[in-house]
Amino acid sequence: MNKEIKIALVEDDENLRFLVAERLESEGYKVLEASNGDDAENIILSQQPDIVLLDWMLPGKQGSEVCTNVRAKGFDKLIIMTTAKQQDIDKIDAYGFGVSDYITKPFNMDVLVALIDNKIKFQLNSEKSETYSFANMEHHPNTHLLIKDGRKIELTILENRILLYFLKNKNKVINREELMMEVWGYNADVNTRTLDMHIVRLRKKIETNPDYPQYLQTVRGIGYKFAYVA
Known part of the structure; x- marks a missing residue:
């Protein structure tokens, strides 16, 4: 990697923090550690790490509160939430805490490293954040934003992942x-109805008439297709 990437690792489980820090350092990252919300906020705001790995359950302040606070103070780098419970993922997805992505515990170290490497590659390769344009819309995946006719529309993490995958695989x-594999990951316990529900919500945000979708088309018996010719 061509510059020292700083990762703030916020985790109150000392053993897990030690293991993750050791692995990330062996991959060439500089790791800053915190075990509670207050220390985390201080480190994030003073050190401005490139990525924050933030535990959802923390003593004192919850991870969501830390995230909200540092975002309010202008921190705009990647925040990846680590969480042990499916309910928390639903909360992360439902409320705009400003989380960039999440990974569920217990996580496989290789999966975590791959996720971080991937994010870093995006950041280093794109001087400005990557954006995708189609029709009258612009998608900013790093900030979960869809700009439609100049208006900002917030996407949830899952909607963001779905739209990004479609835009990378147009037509x-x-x-x-x-x-489902792409959006929820290999260990996900989701059914197709959950996916279809997210597609319906996403259509409401991007389609002029969601009942007759122009872009996010259903392919009967198979799945979907993002139809767009520039």
Whole structure:
């Protein structure tokens, strides 16, 4: 990697923090550690790390509160929430805490490193954050924003992942299983109805008439296709 990447690791479980820090340092990252919300906020705001790995359950302040506070003070780098419970993922997705992404515990270290490497590559390769344009819209995946006719529309983390995958695979028929794997990951316990529900919500945000979608089209019996010709 061509510059020293700083990662703030906020985790109150000492053993897990030690293991994750050791692995990240062996991958060449500089790791700043915190075990509670107050220390985390101080480190994030004073050191401005490139990525924050933030535990949802912390003594004192919750991870969501830390996230909200540092975002309010202008911290705009990546925040990846680590969480042990499915309910927390739903909360992360439902409220705009400003989380960039999340990973569920217990996580596989290789999966965590791959997620971070991937995010860093995006950041280093794009001087400005990557954006995707189609029709009268612009998608900013790093900030979960969709700008439609100049108006900002917030996307949830899952909607963001779904739209990004479609935009990278325009005009290609994608089956539901492939999409679910991409969005929820290998250990996900989701059914196709959950996916379809997210698609319906996403259509409301991008389509002029969600009942007759122009972009996010259903391919009967298979899945979906993002139809767009520039």
